[in-house]
Amino acid sequence: MHPSNPQYVPAARLRPLAMATLLATSSAALPALAQTQTSAPASAPETVLREVKVTADAPETAQGPVRGFVAKRSATGTKTDTALMETPQAISVVTRDQMEAQGADSIDQAFGYTAGIASQTGGALRRIATGFTVRGFNITGSQPLYLNGSKFPINSLSGAMEPYSYERVELLKGPASILYGQAAPGGVINLVSKRPTPEALREAEVQVGSWNRRQAAVDLGGPLTEDGRLGYRITALARQGDAMIPQIPDERTLFNGALDWRLTPDATLTLLATYNKGNSMYDYGKPLEGTLLPNPSGRTARTLFVGEPDFDRFRTEGITLGYLFEYRLSDQWKFRQNVLAYNYESDNAYSAIGRADPATGLRTVGRTAVTRFDNDDGWTLDNQLLGQFATGGVRHTLLVGLDHAKGDFSRAQRVGTITPLDLYQPVYGSTATLGAPTHSVSESRQTGFYVQDQMKLGERWLVLLGGRYDRARGLSGTVSPTGTFSGGGQRQTAFSPRAGVMYLAEGGWAPYYSYTRSFQPQGGTDFSGQLFKPTEGVQHEVGLKYEPPGTNAAITFAAYQLTQRNVLTSDLEHPGFSQQTGEIQSKGFEVEGKASMGRWDVTASVGTTDARVTRSNTANLGTRPTSVPRAQAAAWVDYRFAAFPGLSAGLGVRHVGTQELNSMDVPAYTLFDAALRYQWDKWRFAVHLKNLANNTYLGSCSYACFYGDERNVTLTARYVW
Numbered sequence: 001m002h003p004s005n006p007q008y009v010p011a012a013r014l015r016p017l018a019m020a021t022l023l024a025t026s027s028a029a030l031p032a033l034a035q036t037q038t039s040a041p042a043s044a045p046e047t048v049l050r051e052v053k054v055t056a057d058a059p060e061t062a063q064g065p066v067r068g069f070v071a072k073r074s075a076t077g078t079k080t081d082t083a084l085m086e087t088p089q090a091i092s093v094v095t096r097d098q099m100e101a102q103g104a105d106s107i108d109q110a111f112g113y114t115a116g117i118a119s120q121t122g123g124a125l126r127r128i129a130t131g132f133t134v135r136g137f138n139i140t141g142s143q144p145l146y147l148n149g150s151k152f153p154i155n156s157l158s159g160a161m162e163p164y165s166y167e168r169v170e171l172l173k174g175p176a177s178i179l180y181g182q183a184a185p186g187g188v189i190n191l192v193s194k195r196p197t198p199e200a201l202r203e204a205e206v207q208v209g210s211w212n213r214r215q216a217a218v219d220l221g222g223p224l225t226e227d228g229r230l231g232y233r234i235t236a237l238a239r240q241g242d243a244m245i246p247q248i249p250d251e252r253t254l255f256n257g258a259l260d261w262r263l264t265p266d267a268t269l270t271l272l273a274t275y276n277k278g279n280s281m282y283d284y285g286k287p288l289e290g291t292l293l294p295n296p297s298g299r300t301a302r303t304l305f306v307g308e309p310d311f312d313r314f315r316t317e318g319i320t321l322g323y324l325f326e327y328r329l330s331d332q333w334k335f336r337q338n339v340l341a342y343n344y345e346s347d348n349a350y351s352a353i354g355r356a357d358p359a360t361g362l363r364t365v366g367r368t369a370v371t372r373f374d375n376d377d378g379w380t381l382d383n384q385l386l387g388q389f390a391t392g393g394v395r396h397t398l399l400v401g402l403d404h405a406k407g408d409f410s411r412a413q414r415v416g417t418i419t420p421l422d423l424y425q426p427v428y429g430s431t432a433t434l435g436a437p438t439h440s441v442s443e444s445r446q447t448g449f450y451v452q453d454q455m456k457l458g459e460r461w462l463v464l465l466g467g468r469y470d471r472a473r474g475l476s477g478t479v480s481p482t483g484t485f486s487g488g489g490q491r492q493t494a495f496s497p498r499a500g501v502m503y504l505a506e507g508g509w510a511p512y513y514s515y516t517r518s519f520q521p522q523g524g525t526d527f528s529g530q531l532f533k534p535t536e537g538v539q540h541e542v543g544l545k546y547e548p549p550g551t552n553a554a555i556t557f558a559a560y561q562l563t564q565r566n567v568l569t570s571d572l573e574h575p576g577f578s579q580q581t582g583e584i585q586s587k588g589f590e591v592e593g594k595a596s597m598g599r600w601d602v603t604a605s606v607g608t609t610d611a612r613v614t615r616s617n618t619a620n621l622g623t624r625p626t627s628v629p630r631a632q633a634a635a636w637v638d639y640r641f642a643a644f645p646g647l648s649a650g651l652g653v654r655h656v657g658t659q660e661l662n663s664m665d666v667p668a669y670t671l672f673d674a675a676l677r678y679q680w681d682k683w684r685f686a687v688h689l690k691n692l693a694n695n696t697y698l699g700s701c702s703y704a705c706f707y708g709d710e711r712n713v714t715l716t717a718r719y720v721w
Contacts (some may be wrong), residue, residue: 063148063192065167066095068596069603069638070552075149076170076190078454078464079179080386080397085547086454086462088500088512090558092117092171092592098603099163101638101650103675103688103714107189108132110163112654113634115590115607116173117187120627122699124706127243127250127280128314129157133627134186135173135562136586136611137537144183146190148272148324150340151180151380151405153444158344158376159278159316161191164217164237165256168192173590174539174562175518177496178466181405181448183518185537185564193272196231196260197221202721209714211250213241221258231260243280244709247305247312251279267327274320281312282350285704287365289356290423292666292701297363297424302696302707306365306421307351311432318344318376334386341379348372351418351432353704360420369418369432378407378444397454399466403447410441441485442476452498464500464514469493472521472534494519494534510545522566527574535566553595562586569617583615584625601638601650607631624660626702629668631657636673650675661701669697669708686716 060066062075062082071093073083084091092114094104104110106126108119120131120140131140145152145161163169173187180188200222207215221233237254259271284307290300322340329335349371356362382403389396416434421427452466470493477487500514518537525531543558567582590607608631613620624630636652652673659666672692678685694711 063167063195065197066093067097068552069095069098069101069594069601070554070596071095071168072547072554074170076146076172076188078399078452079149079384079401080399080454082397082454084554085510085545086456086502086504088462088464088502088514088543089516089541090116090173090543090556090560090590090592092173093168094170095168096166097601098594098636099169101601101675102636102652102673103686103690103716104163105714107161107163107169107191110169111171113603113605113636113652114171115592115605115632115634116588116609117171118627118629118632118656118700120700120702121283121285121706122708124283124285124699124708125160127160127248127278128282128316129160130189131156132186132189133625134171134184135560135588136609136625136628137184137186137562137564137584138625138627139184139186139188144186144188146180146188147320147340148193148322148338149190150322150338150382151403152191152320152340152342153378153380153405153407154318154342154344155374155376155409157348158346158374159276159318162237162252162254162276165193165235165254165274166191167194173558174514174541174560175496175516175537177470177494177518177537178450178452178468178498178516179401181403181446181468181470182472182494182520182534184520185518185535185539185562193258193274194219194221194233194235194256195258195270196223196233198223198228198231201233203718205716205718207239207714207716209241210712211242211244211246213239213250213714215239215241229262233258243283244707244712245283245303245305247307247309248281248283249279253277267325270324272320272322272324274318276316276318278314278316280314281307282314282348283706284350284353285706287353287356287423288661288701288705289362291698291705291707292661292664295356295362295423297361300423302710304423304426305428306353306367306423308369308418308430308432309428311369311418311430312350314346314348314350316344316346318342332387332389336382336384336386338382338384339379341377343375343377345376346372346374348374349432351421353421356423357420363424364420364422366420367418369416369434371414371434373412375410376407378405380405393458395456399450399452399454401448401450403450405444405446407444408441409443410439412437412439414438439479440477441479441487442474443489444472444474446470446472460504462500462502462504462512464498464502466498468496470496470519474521474523476523488523490521490523490531492521492531492534494536508547508549512543512545514541514543515539516541522568524568524578526579527571527577532568532578532580533566535564537562537564539563551595551597553593553597555591555593557589557591559589560587563614567615569615572617579617581615581617582613584611585614586611599640599642602636604635606633623663626661627659627700629657629659631655631668638675646679648677648679650677656699659700666698666701666705669695669699671695671697671708682720684716684718684720686714686718688714688716 077087108126170190217237224230235256241250255275320342352368387398414434419430448470450468455463473491475489502512519534522532539562541560566580568578569582571577571579588609592605634654638650640648699708
């Protein structure tokens with residue numbers, strides 16, 4: 001989907017042929033290929049939600065599927081296959097069964113019952129973008145997303161990720177630079193792709209629902225050879241529909257392919273590819289007057305569209321190619337190499353708004369027309385050497401890694417005028433007048449070397465120590481119509497340590513303490529011409545993990561203090577310049593528990609976040625960041641009826657506490673969701689209802705205010721054979 005604008009000047013692109021060349025070149029250097037243990041899910045409760053054929057007694061793996069809501073292992077926190085019970089940091093895992101039980105239609109909704117994370121726009125932009133605050137910090141941008149543990153630094157507005165593609169989504173809370181390099185202090189999100197299954201998997205489903213939703217999807221997998229050396233997985237989806245705002249389409253085409261190849265008894269190669277195409281619009285929100293603030297004409301409608309139907313658009317198209325390779329060098333050592341290459345393009349036009357116009361009695365709002373053509377591509381390479389051995393009475397899991405990430409982003413933008421809009425009697429059909437295009441480009445490169453040692457002393461004590469050294473450089477600026485570049489670049493280095501200690505007590509209890517740090521490069525210079533240092537995030541976390549013996553349940557209690565330093569603030573002695581004396585601090589407490597026992601699946605969470613600007617030279621001192629709820633609580637209960645075989649139901653409640661915008665409170669809200677399912681032979685039917693009471697509420701307010709969804713329903717029919 002190349003932009004039609006003839007003046008569009010994209011950056012150097014990593015086209016599919018170039019991606020294939022990169023993968024082939026990397027693969028040629030690999031050692032003799034080999035076999036690893038095939039991923040398979042853990043033992044199941046009495047009845048399972050998914051009709052996936054698995055080996056009943058196979059152990060759960062960090063990247064494999066999970067029956068029910070409770071994941072016991074993850075690679076996100078350590079890059080090793082480690083039990084969550086032995087990881088001294090809070091990690092939230094949302095399994096495929098939980099996403100299906102709750103009818104999650106986006107990554108935003110997948111995390112809707114998780115503590116400490118909130119959608120930046122209350123879910124209003126979930127069809128086009130990925131944006132969250134975690135533990136009080138904005139993790140939007142090109143740093144928080146990872147795909148199968150590989151850095152996936154696509155721009156947040158390059159397109160939304162579709163949850164149907166993933167076996168599970170995981171959130172590592174707090175600084176994570178020890179393993180992942182530059183990252184926001186709040187945490188990172190790791191998306192775990194669906195992989196080939198050891199036995200045949202065949203399912204197809206259709207969906208209809210509110211806002212003209214029509215969707216069809218298939219998920220196919222299994223072995224390709226009798227000996228199981230080759231396995232495949234194909235996932236595809238097509239959707240047409242609208243959003244709560246009728247003018248905004250919700251259309252998507254998705255195709256994922258995966259191939260497992262056991263080439264020798266000592267290595268495995270997994271090839272992964274995705275194609276993702278979307279068509280929607282950028283919901284710019286509503287003015288504060290009529291939403292958060294009073295308006296003489298009343299409250300603006302939550303279905304109000306502030307753009308122009310014949311002008312606004314948000315079309316995205318992207319591909320990823322990659323592989324996961326593991327080679328067993330000996331009984332104690334493994335070599336792993338993960339590669340991910342991506343290319344995403346977006347064609348975006350929208351109508352930006354400001355405050356309601358006092359001259360019209362706050363009845364109209366001024367609009368600015370904007371068009372953007374973005375190209376976003378790059379690749380990441382992560383080499384790992386993993387050793388498991390003992391020295392004296394200490395057992396070690398030693399990880400040594402070297403990774404590199406490269407990203408290029410370009411934007412061609414035009415800004416112009418468009419007529420104001422009556423908020424209460426909107427009339428559409430205005431033509432935008434656009435100015436000359438401007439072209440901006442940015443490049444980023446990062447190389448990191450890291451070492452991590454997970455030590456087990458006897459049977460009770462766990463110690464985690466690690467450190468990482470990064471070299472990062474970036475270049476950003478504008479390109480004139482004649483091709484002249486104007487801008488600058490920076491080179492920065494950072495060291496990120498990590499330490500944790502944990503005690504495995506009797507009865508399934510495990511108290512822990514962890515210290516982690518993160519860094520994010522910043523562009524620019526101060527008055528003296530000195531380059532700005534990277535911002536630094538520092539977290540102290542104490543917690544308690546509990547897995548009741550004999551049950552499939554897990555609970556995490558965590559308290560943290562998270563501080564971001566070297567934040568830019570105004571230089572009062574030199575107006576127009578900034579200095580790095582600002583600081584933001586967040587403190588909070590979280591409890592999150594999940595259980596899959598017998599006929600019950602349960603998840604519940606509660607958390608508080610006290611985030612404030614603690615050092616600043618401006619009036620924002622003491623204020624709270626936007627889109628950060630002061631408190632959150634959620635619970636979902638799923639039950640399979642014994643008296644009516646095949647029938648199951650779920651009920652959920654979500655409470656989001658007050659947020660703040662410029663010292664004004666954004667009101668709290670509470671929502672109820674429900675599901676009813678019936679399984680008959682190879683068929684399964686489901687009804688999902690969200691916002692049962694049809695509450696009108698503000699999901700978030702920042703540069704504008706965003707209404708949350710009205711009551712909506714989805715009907716699903718799935719056939720498994």
